[in-house]
Amino acid sequence: MSGRAVTLTDVATKVGVSARTVSRVVNNEGGYTPETRDRILAAIDELGYRPNLMARGLIRSGTDTIGLLTCEMLDPFFPEVAEGVNQASTKLGRTMLLAATHNDREEQTRVLSSFQGLGVDGAIVFPARDTFDDLRAAARAGLPIVIVNHLVTAPNISAVSADIQRGAELAVEHLADQGRSRIALLIESEAHHYPPTPRREAGYLSALERSGLPVDSDIIVPVFNSVEGGRDGLRRLLESTRDIDAIFAFNDIIAIGALQEMLSAGISVPDDVAIVGFDDISMCQAVTPTLSSVKIDREVLGMTAVEVLQDLIETGDAEARSLPVELVVRDSS
Amino acid sequence: MSGRAVTLTDVATKVGVSARTVSRVVNNEGGYTPETRDRILAAIDELGYRPNLMARGLIRSGTDTIGLLTCEMLDPFFPEVAEGVNQASTKLGRTMLLAATHNDREEQTRVLSSFQGLGVDGAIVFPARDTFDDLRAAARAGLPIVIVNHLVTAPNISAVSADIQRGAELAVEHLADQGRSRIALLIESEAHHYPPTPRREAGYLSALERSGLPVDSDIIVPVFNSVEGGRDGLRRLLESTRDIDAIFAFNDIIAIGALQEMLSAGISVPDDVAIVGFDDISMCQAVTPTLSSVKIDREVLGMTAVEVLQDLIETGDAEARSLPVELVVRDSS
DNA sequence: CTGAAAGCGCTTACAG
DNA sequence: CTGAAAGCGCTTACAG
Structure with missing residues (x-):
């Protein structure tokens, strides 16, 4: 397209150095007269010279870029992490490159x-x-790799992770503290293949234990990770029992599905079920x-990863590193 | 880290070719015996050889990558476009690289x-x-550059754009067809510096004209592009007049802010105001x-751009290319 | 303060 | 079917 790109040599020839x-x-190395520098900068400007990073990268240790590899771009969790990564990278003079894997090996x-x-x-890497x-x-x-949300x-290799188990504990303890005793868990269905889930489940179980509440596996419901999954999970929950007074959901997307389903089933939130x-x-x-939700500061997560x-x-x-989480109480609980 | 990477020459030396x-x-060029090929592939596997794309890129015309440059990663508009770009790129054997500019030159x-x-x-590029x-x-x-949403x-350089003006017309005509005659416009405040906005405004104006409704600049309100901006815009609108029966908003984020504000002001949606x-x-x-909203198929937009x-x-x-838009009518209108 | 030579890891003609 | 040489655009020692 439009011929060959401008090279260092083109600039050199033009200036006569x-x-x-x-x-x-x-590269701002110094060791030239201001006059030489100015003539070269002028030529660079005039010719529109851009260093070829591939040639440079071939020689130097690095290219001043870092890669961010996400599973799922559409997950609302993700863009804010990317934003944090981007900010921190820029501050270090690095360019962030991003690509998605769709959770596919x-x-x-x-x-x-x-x-x-x-x-x-x-x-x-996610x-x-x-x-x-x-x-x-x-x-x-x-x-060099930093893994997000798995303490591998x-x-x-190093890792950065939010304290997910603690977050789950905060949520369930909050519900128990309100006197709720039948707290259901809507858990992502592939729970047993994926680290984040066990940590939420572990937090749920430890909070129940600490609050002196029994575990009832009938109200632990595996669901797909979507709004529809949350809806469907709630329907199945209600089919098996109406005896619940609270729900802790794997994530907000699932919670919103469950919330919508409760409202259309005439269940009052948070009066009947929080x-x-x-x-x-x-x-x-x-x-x-x-x-109400457990807050993970996703931008900080991204910046910390960098x-x-x-x-x-x-x-x-x-x-x-592990980052703290925080419970944000709103009208639903 | 961990010493030098494995090169083509390392593989050659090991195999003795x-x-x-x-x-x-x-590169699957052919012109070798199956036996040679197998020995080489075995060595590649054993050594963990990965072609150096920088060296290759230095020689070949390209690197089989395309760059996606977005303004704002946090805008919910964006990830789905990126998803479409990613899918279409992958299908062409290209890797998508993504970076954000924060609307900063x-x-x-x-x-x-x-x-x-x-x-x-x-x-x-956005x-x-x-x-x-x-x-x-x-x-x-x-x-080579494809610009999104501006027909430059x-x-x-080429461009891909959704038919934004037509989308605005559809929305406003839909409101007018219900007999609404005082249709306010919540428009992003930097309207006059940024192409997308004039197109929405143009659609709003042409739909009013076609429906025989007068233009009243008192109910065209510039707002910031955020939920809070929508809230604030509605407050200002109500201060100047209560005489409106419909709103067309610049985007869903602004609309949701306005919606929340209406509900807390005791205005019934859509009975009082759609x-x-x-x-x-x-x-x-x-x-x-x-x-209700005007739907742009963002994944298709991304795929088309590729x-x-x-x-x-x-x-x-x-x-x-220009892509069609569609009006999705829901409970708010 | 400035430059000539070698080389990063690959591919592209070209030769056998 | 296989290989030796040149070169992509830059930087890294080294020399003056």
Whole structure:
């Protein structure tokens, strides 16, 4: 298209100096007269020269980019994390590159290869299911990786995670403290294959125990991760028993489905049944009644991931970090 | 980290062939015995060789990547477009790289340089304000660009856009057809600096005219682009007049703010005042009453942008496309 | 303060 | 079917 791109040599030829001198100016190395510098900068401007990052990356250790690998772009959890990653990266002079894997192992492999091949200095990964071995292999091959929301560690790998179990405990204790004793759990259906879920379940169970409430597996309902999944889960719950007075949901999306279903079934929220979600997405404030939720500061999560990754890139080692969560009580509980 | 990455030459040395032969196998060029191929593939696997895309990109025309440049990651409009772009790219064997500009000219310039330097084959851009000249310059320098939602064209630039004006007309005609005659417009405040807004305003005006309704500038209210902006806009509207029976909002976020404010002001929706938003984000179905909206198929928008970009990359020319919109009527109107 | 040479990891002609 | 040479655009020692 439009012919060849402008190169360092083009600039050098135009000014009548060597490529080495232009390189010095481009990289602010010093060791040139102000006059030479000005002539070179003028030529760069005039010619529209942009350094070829591939050529540079081939030589230098890195390309000043970091890759962010997400499972699911459409999950409302995600954009705010990306925003935090982007901000923190920019502050470090790095460009964030983002790609999605749809929770698919092969797609993750493909994207990871692209990132490595493009010379990213490190990657922040929301891992697809059952791919920790792939990530360990990539790390061993030289790619520093920070895993989000799974406390995996290995050489050249670190992790950042919100304290999900504690969040679940806060939610369920809050419900128990109101005197609710039949607290149902709507849990994502692939629970037993995916780390985040057990942590929510663990928090639910430990909070029940601490509150002296019995566990009733009839009111622990696996659901699909969608609004419709929440609706459907509530219908199934009501078919088996009407004897519940609270619900803790895997996330806000599922909670909103359950909420809608309760309202259309004539159940009063929170008078008959209280409900608490998880994630504190912005929709919590838009629904009626507004939805209580466990808040994870997703931007901070993203920014922290970048900090840990930077550590890992620079020192080859970085301690995993866990971030606090917070319960936001609204009208639904 | 963990030493040097594995190169083509490492593989060649291990198998005892030349780099050229390994290159042939890696790129499926043919011209080798099955036996040679198998030995090379085995070595690649064992060594964990990954082609260095920077070296390859330095030679070949492209890197099989395309860049997606968004203004605002947090806008709910965006992830679905990105999803569409991602799907269509993957189908073409390309990796999508994504970065955000926050509607900031300098940040856009920085990201665009990174993308060019990394050798993306083309870019899909949600342009930051007043940056068409920058984009034209980048296109002239050899980067094929597809602009989203602005029908700009120039050499090496094409565009994809939803028919926003028609969407606005559909919404306002729908309200007028119900006999509503005092239809307010909540319009984003920076309206006159940004193309999308005039198109909505144009649709609003032309629909009023077609319906024989007068224009009253007192009920055209500029608001900030946020839920709070919608709330605030409605408060200001009610201060100046209570004589309205419908609202058309710039987007769903603003509409939801206005909706909340109406409900807390004791205004019945849609009996007293009907309201229609724009974009059809998923929250429309979660609020009470559910919100009517103009639907833009964002995934299709993203996929179409990729198709146009591919055309532009391959042929150096591609016609701009406009996508139809659809009115989704729900409980709020 | 400035430059000539080598090389990053690959592919592209070209030769056998 | 296989390989030796040149070169993509830059930077890294090294020399003056």
